[in-house]
Amino acid sequence: MAKTTVSDLDLNGKKVLMRVDFNVPIKDGVVGDTSRIVGAIPTIKYVIEHGGKAVLFSHLGRIKSEDDKEGLSLRPVAEKLSELINKPVTFVPETEGKKLEDSVNDMNNGDILLVQNTRYEDVVDGENIKRESKNDPKLGKYWASLGDCFVNDAFGTAHREHASNVGIARAMEANNKPVAAGFLMEKEIKFIGGAVNDPKRPFVAILGGAKVSDKIGVIDNLLGKADKIIIGGGMTYTFYAAKGYSIGNSLVEKDKIDTAKEILQKGGDKIVLPIDSVVAPEFKNDAPTEVVGEDIPDGQMALDIGPKSIKLFEDVLRDAKTVVWNGPMGVFEMSNFAEGTLSVGRFLGDLKDATTVVGGGDSTAAVNQLGVADKLSHVSTGGGASLEYMEGKTLPGIASITDK
Ligand SMILES: Nc1ncnc2c1ncn2[C@@H]1O[C@H](COP(=O)(O)OP(=O)(O)O)[C@@H](O)[C@H]1O
Numbered sequence: 001m002a003k004t005t006v007s008d009l010d011l012n013g014k015k016v017l018m019r020v021d022f023n024v025p026i027k028d029g030v031v032g033d034t035s036r037i038v039g040a041i042p043t044i045k046y047v048i049e050h051g052g053k054a055v056l057f058s059h060l061g062r063i064k065s066e067d068d069k070e071g072l073s074l075r076p077v078a079e080k081l082s083e084l085i086n087k088p089v090t091f092v093p094e095t096e097g098k099k100l101e102d103s104v105n106d107m108n109n110g111d112i113l114l115v116q117n118t119r120y121e122d123v124v125d126g127e128n129i130k131r132e133s134k135n136d137p138k139l140g141k142y143w144a145s146l147g148d149c150f151v152n153d154a155f156g157t158a159h160r161e162h163a164s165n166v167g168i169a170r171a172m173e174a175n176n177k178p179v180a181a182g183f184l185m186e187k188e189i190k191f192i193g194g195a196v197n198d199p200k201r202p203f204v205a206i207l208g209g210a211k212v213s214d215k216i217g218v219i220d221n222l223l224g225k226a227d228k229i230i231i232g233g234g235m236t237y238t239f240y241a242a243k244g245y246s247i248g249n250s251l252v253e254k255d256k257i258d259t260a261k262e263i264l265q266k267g268g269d270k271i272v273l274p275i276d277s278v279v280a281p282e283f284k285n286d287a288p289t290e291v292v293g294e295d296i297p298d299g300q301m302a303l304d305i306g307p308k309s310i311k312l313f314e315d316v317l318r319d320a321k322t323v324v325w326n327g328p329m330g331v332f333e334m335s336n337f338a339e340g341t342l343s344v345g346r347f348l349g350d351l352k353d354a355t356t357v358v359g360g361g362d363s364t365a366a367v368n369q370l371g372v373a374d375k376l377s378h379v380s381t382g383g384g385a386s387l388e389y390m391e392g393k394t395l396p397g398i399a400s401i402t403d404k
């Protein structure tokens with residue numbers, strides 16, 4: 001890679017600002033899947049073992065109001081990191097101010113500090129101003145002023161142009177301070193880059209999850225590359241709406257229905273949609289469930305693909321030689337809506353002679369829950385990031401790392 005990496009830096013005694021992607025599943029204050037934390041540990045260890053002071057930044061979830069903040073504190077992640085790396089981790093519950101500055105200045109070589117969720121800066125005094133997510137240059141400049149160099153190891157966030165990745169990098173470069181990639185970033189770029197260049201065919205992409213408007217655009221590009229594109233999960237119902245099916249209270253992004261129509265027209269029978277769904281009247285694991293066909297009844301929401309869809313998808317995947325999967329097939333965090341996701345994961349684990357790539361914070365959690373991660377070719381910490389990288393897009397998080 002023609003990018004500066006952490007091993008090119010002089011770290012001894014330096015305040016090393018690091019962007020990591022610790023956007024991990026948390027339920028009732030307890031961290032679920034730890035892949036993204038574990039993934040960043042080699043770089044963190046390298047920094048502290050070379051005498052650096054590691055100052056970590058990450059986002060967690062999406063903050064739209066003051067009420068979102070408490071449940072999206074990074075404190076449980078600091079505790080989990082400390083347990084996994086077997087060292088104390090200082091957590092600073094603020095994203096700016098004297099306490100943060102003093103805490104950084106008080107660090108000794110080899111210390112680790114985690115700053116509060118960078119998206120706390122999206123809502124200031126109750127106003128949703130998106131300082132972090134819209135990359136307010138003043139914020140990047142402020143954070144950059146806290147350190148001597150910047151290491152970006154957040155591959156999962158590389159498709160975002162935010163203050164805590166691109167903003168810090170630009171401000172650092174403006175002051176002639178180094179900006180480098182971490183080892184996870186390096187590893188992901190190497191693998192994802194090769195995964196779909198000249199793929200062995202049939203090449204099947206599976207797209208699900210909940211980030212419909214983010215990821216629907218990728219399908220258009222994948223149409224030119226993949227032999228089949230399976231749509232599942234929350235992505236399904238925007239396509240159902242485009243086909244004129246009723247969708248009840250299922251997840252839908254209305255302003256993407258036209259995009260879905262265009263994709264269906266262009267893709268023809270390349271696009272494979274679920275033919276049945278598990279529905280419930282409420283977003284709750286103990287709500288009564290029912291399997292329905294392509295029309296979702298009023299008052300019901302579709303929370304998983306049904307058994308016929310699982311069979312259909314398996315038939316499409318059976319001969320595949322390359323499979324790329326991002327986004328769960330249902331709300332797998334609730335056991336009654338997990339079967340679709342777990343079945344697809346199991347099937348991929350058993351596919352013979354195929355390159356299988358699974359990406360995304362939540363999809364990774366699902367394959368780890370199943371214990372099939374070892375049977376896959378690559379499990380990526382990035383969902384949206386790996387999809388956009390495969391499309392051949394320049395990811396802002398990567399572009400902002402200094403060229404060698
Ligand atoms: N039918 C559905 N309705 C609502 N949410 C869904 C549905 N299917 C999947 N999801 C949700 O999608 C989320 C994951 O989506 P996403 O973040 O795009 O995937 P990844 O993290 O793997 O990239 C999960 O939290 C899951 O509960």
Ligand SMILES: O=C(OP(=O)(O)O)[C@H](O)COP(=O)(O)O
Nearest residue numbers: 021023156157360361382383384
């Ligand atoms: O979890 C993430 O992406 P993913 O859900 O596509 O795997 C990244 O941390 C990016 O999060 P964002 O989509 O809220 O910017």
Ligand SMILES: [Mg+2]
Nearest residue numbers: 360361362383
């Ligand atoms: Mg996710």
